[in-house]
Amino acid sequence: MEDFILQLDRIEKSFGGVKVLNGLSLSVKQGEFITLLGPSGCGKTTTLRIIAGLEKPDSGKVYLEGKDVTNEEPNRRNVNTVFQNYALFPHMTVEGNISYSLRLKRLDRAKIKKAVSEALELVQLEGYEKRMPSELSGGQRQRVAIARAVVNEPKVLLLDEPLGALDLQLRRQMQTELKRLQKHLGITFVYITHDQEEALNMSDRIAVMRDGKFEQIGTPQEVYDYPKTSYVARFVGSANIIYGTAYDVNEHTVVFKNEDGIGIVARNRANIAYGQKVTVAVRSEHIRLTPAASDSNAEGFVGVVKEKSFAGGLLQIIVALADGKELVASRHGIDSTLVPGDKVIVTWAPENAILVDLEGA
Amino acid sequence: MIKRAFECFRQLNINCVAFLAVLPLFVFTFMFVIGPLIYMLVLSFLQRAEVWGIVNKFTFKNYMDIFEPVYLKTFIESFKLAITTTILIMIIGYPFGYFMAKLDAKWKKRMMLLIFIPFWTSSLIRLYGWIIIFRANGILDKLLMALNITEEPLKLLYTYPAVVVGMIYVLLPFMIFSVYSSAEKLDWSLVEAARDLGASSMQAFFTISLKLTLPGLLSGVVLTFIPSMGLFFIADILGGNKVVLVGNLIQEQLMKAHNWPFAAALSVVLMILTSVMIYIYRRISNVKELEGLV
Amino acid sequence: MKNNTRLANIYLGFILALMYLPIIIVIVYSFNSSKISSVWGGFSFKWYKELLRDKSMFDAVVNSLILASTSSILAAIIGTLAAVGMPKVNLPGKGVVEYLSTLPIMIPEIILGMVFLTYFSLIRLPFGMLTLVIAHTSFCIPYVYMLVKARLVGIDKSLAEAAKDLGASEIRVFFDITLPLILPAILSGMLLSFAMSLDDVVISIFVTGVNTNTLPIKIYTQLRTGVTPKINALSTLMLGANLLICLLSVWIGKQGSHHKEYLEMEGN
Numbered sequence: 001m002e003d004f005i006l007q008l009d010r011i012e013k014s015f016g017g018v019k020v021l022n023g024l025s026l027s028v029k030q031g032e033f034i035t036l037l038g039p040s041g042c043g044k045t046t047t048l049r050i051i052a053g054l055e056k057p058d059s060g061k062v063y064l065e066g067k068d069v070t071n072e073e074p075n076r077r078n079v080n081t082v083f084q085n086y087a088l089f090p091h092m093t094v095e096g097n098i099s100y101s102l103r104l105k106r107l108d109r110a111k112i113k114k115a116v117s118e119a120l121e122l123v124q125l126e127g128y129e130k131r132m133p134s135e136l137s138g139g140q141r142q143r144v145a146i147a148r149a150v151v152n153e154p155k156v157l158l159l160d161e162p163l164g165a166l167d168l169q170l171r172r173q174m175q176t177e178l179k180r181l182q183k184h185l186g187i188t189f190v191y192i193t194h195d196q197e198e199a200l201n202m203s204d205r206i207a208v209m210r211d212g213k214f215e216q217i218g219t220p221q222e223v224y225d226y227p228k229t230s231y232v233a234r235f236v237g238s239a240n241i242i243y244g245t246a247y248d249v250n251e252h253t254v255v256f257k258n259e260d261g262i263g264i265v266a267r268n269r270a271n272i273a274y275g276q277k278v279t280v281a282v283r284s285e286h287i288r289l290t291p292a293a294s295d296s297n298a299e300g301f302v303g304v305v306k307e308k309s310f311a312g313g314l315l316q317i318i319v320a321l322a323d324g325k326e327l328v329a330s331r332h333g334i335d336s337t338l339v340p341g342d343k344v345i346v347t348w349a350p351e352n353a354i355l356v357d358l359e360g361a
Numbered sequence: 362m363i364k365r366a367f368e369c370f371r372q373l374n375i376n377c378v379a380f381l382a383v384l385p386l387f388v389f390t391f392m393f394v395i396g397p398l399i400y401m402l403v404l405s406f407l408q409r410a411e412v413w414g415i416v417n418k419f420t421f422k423n424y425m426d427i428f429e430p431v432y433l434k435t436f437i438e439s440f441k442l443a444i445t446t447t448i449l450i451m452i453i454g455y456p457f458g459y460f461m462a463k464l465d466a467k468w469k470k471r472m473m474l475l476i477f478i479p480f481w482t483s484s485l486i487r488l489y490g491w492i493i494i495f496r497a498n499g500i501l502d503k504l505l506m507a508l509n510i511t512e513e514p515l516k517l518l519y520t521y522p523a524v525v526v527g528m529i530y531v532l533l534p535f536m537i538f539s540v541y542s543s544a545e546k547l548d549w550s551l552v553e554a555a556r557d558l559g560a561s562s563m564q565a566f567f568t569i570s571l572k573l574t575l576p577g578l579l580s581g582v583v584l585t586f587i588p589s590m591g592l593f594f595i596a597d598i599l600g601g602n603k604v605v606l607v608g609n610l611i612q613e614q615l616m617k618a619h620n621w622p623f624a625a626a627l628s629v630v631l632m633i634l635t636s637v638m639i640y641i642y643r644r645i646s647n648v649k650e651l652e653g654l655v
Numbered sequence: 656m657k658n659n660t661r662l663a664n665i666y667l668g669f670i671l672a673l674m675y676l677p678i679i680i681v682i683v684y685s686f687n688s689s690k691i692s693s694v695w696g697g698f699s700f701k702w703y704k705e706l707l708r709d710k711s712m713f714d715a716v717v718n719s720l721i722l723a724s725t726s727s728i729l730a731a732i733i734g735t736l737a738a739v740g741m742p743k744v745n746l747p748g749k750g751v752v753e754y755l756s757t758l759p760i761m762i763p764e765i766i767l768g769m770v771f772l773t774y775f776s777l778i779r780l781p782f783g784m785l786t787l788v789i790a791h792t793s794f795c796i797p798y799v800y801m802l803v804k805a806r807l808v809g810i811d812k813s814l815a816e817a818a819k820d821l822g823a824s825e826i827r828v829f830f831d832i833t834l835p836l837i838l839p840a841i842l843s844g845m846l847l848s849f850a851m852s853l854d855d856v857v858i859s860i861f862v863t864g865v866n867t868n869t870l871p872i873k874i875y876t877q878l879r880t881g882v883t884p885k886i887n888a889l890s891t892l893m894l895g896a897n898l899l900i901c902l903l904s905v906w907i908g909k910q911g912s913h914h915k916e917y918l919e920m921e922g923n
Binding site for chain 3 (some may be wrong): 375376378380381382385386387389391394395396397398400401406415453457458460461463464472474475476477478479481483484485486487488489490491492493494501530533538547559587588590591592594598599607608611612615616621623624625628631632635639649
């Protein structure tokens, strides 16, 4: 237990009869950058607020450095938060904001001054001490909020969608900067976002949340390449989900079929029996489309090209299957001769398909 | 309660501190708002003593007395005056508030200040200005005679119109603020959309602007109608003894006739009227606070 | 279209002129040396000099100032405490009390005057400054309460949370965050109360004692009996004082405004 700086143990929380957190457990190591990833309303902000002490769980425990802090007030926890809307005190200068927690601790002036200028240097805002928050741009406010939270040298820093209000370019820049900051300070970060790209870029581990529970906790690569559930596959990798029945189980692969055709998936030592229902996730960039006429014997799913679109240098083709279900295929470049209405065979390499939603997994 | 207060000081727990914070308001409200109002209600059912004071005997007589022709007439007259005043204030104040909301931000602020200055000035002083204007052979008379509009002094002071002018003058800002705060929130693009969809500017005004600023207008009506039955000093100094409001009646019963139970009954009736108006206002406009009150 | 706005502006100007007309006349006539107000007898400071010599007038001014400052300060304390405490307190019937406490500015002044007169004599409070202060405080509290409450609603909840998160106790949060942010509202509530108290005739007439005159009462009795032009001079002085309060409140509003802009921006 002492190895973990932060532990959540079966946290439950309801608001007005609605269960928001449903038995949440999580252990975070010192210096780790962990991201809670999920759509809005999945309970990630509530989790953060419970860690900060701004909300009390109905049941379950919060441990900081092995100590039970479940019933401690927020001001008694060595945890600081970067709020979603920054929550800078509008009546205090930048310096006043950053030095607030130090002044509460009654440190002497010289120390405070030094700490403030160090913190400002850290977020590259030297010389902004006397500005009011209203005189800062969004990105600058963001930096001040971070400086204010880290100046206190918290054990854990909580960040609630801190980049949500910034534009795309600034967001990318801040991502790298936050990561650099975290490495430099060695503070444990618990980061909240609904943006999977952000999560994949920055985190040491990602905890994918759904309806007040963690669906999967793992490194970005684990979560991205080996999603355990169809939900994770869809949310993190925007994968296509295909349902079918296994009819040929080999040592390394499983062949399955449904009314649209047949597919193959890597087995990965999963226990699959003949005739078992399976759920398979295939990311869109791994989907191969071949014109149906060229090789009518190809094994795969038969569909019709429904839509073609380009977004961010990515060609996206939506294929409609016989029963109305749709699959998305994408690849870089604009090299496809396919046009809407073309009949295609949908295939993929077995190692690019993953069995998800397995019982007992 | 005192025991609980002591506990709070010891614990300094947030609920307790909050309790201590609201305590003064609770005590004050119970002692000096609820208490007096309940006493008014009780008093209105008591009998007046022969010479001086009150007899603790239950009676409906005070309420019946209101229907005596003399008093009933005052009520009706006062009501008529209030209606006249309110309608005129609506006609003058609505366009003012509406136009004001259309000004640009800088001028809005200036206008607010320009209206606030007289509004914060003692109404007596401002009414006194009207006395000087209306006085026989005063400024107005001289001006009108110089322009050959009238032959002889109008002697407007101590007449009904003078009281109406005084009322309008004192109460107009309430209507302006109410309408303004409502019109300010109006999304002008809605009006443009209506015009775009083929409404004439008049049609657009009646179907969009007026409808959406109705809460402000109504709140202005409530804020002007009720006081215009009670502001006895305006009737007093601009109307002489010729115009008698419900307010004057109450004041007279209190200070001169010393018939407190009757004054209380009159107040209860006025109070009920007020509550009914506010209730209707809330039902129509679906808002809790009166627009532009603060 | 252009024509319409011009017409609107002319209308605004005309009504404003009418609003200021009586005030300007009072000011002009305060410098009129003639005793009859309809005759212009030349410019003079005569009435100002006489005003200074009038002891009873001076007493009335002092009374009014004492009354207005006492009740606005009391109202600021009671109203602010209540506005801050109300959302956090758990008491039965708090909504009802909240509504009842704002009644004094909802019901006609004459009724308020009447109930205070009868009630004070029931509980045998001696009429005078005490009764005046109680009555005035009652209609000043709602102004402070409503303004502070509105301001509190506008403050982002996460500011207090951020302060707590940074190590502040509830009490510190109040003094470091909440109080500075509602201060402009408290001050404007106080100024509004001050002006309302300074202007009140109706309620004061009912609850004042025999020997306690406030300025409005004094002016009122003079207007009903016989007017001396001293009133003009006094009125002009009061106008000046009022203008000062008005400008002060605008200044306070400006002080608070850059916070407000920031908060509004964040609110989106």
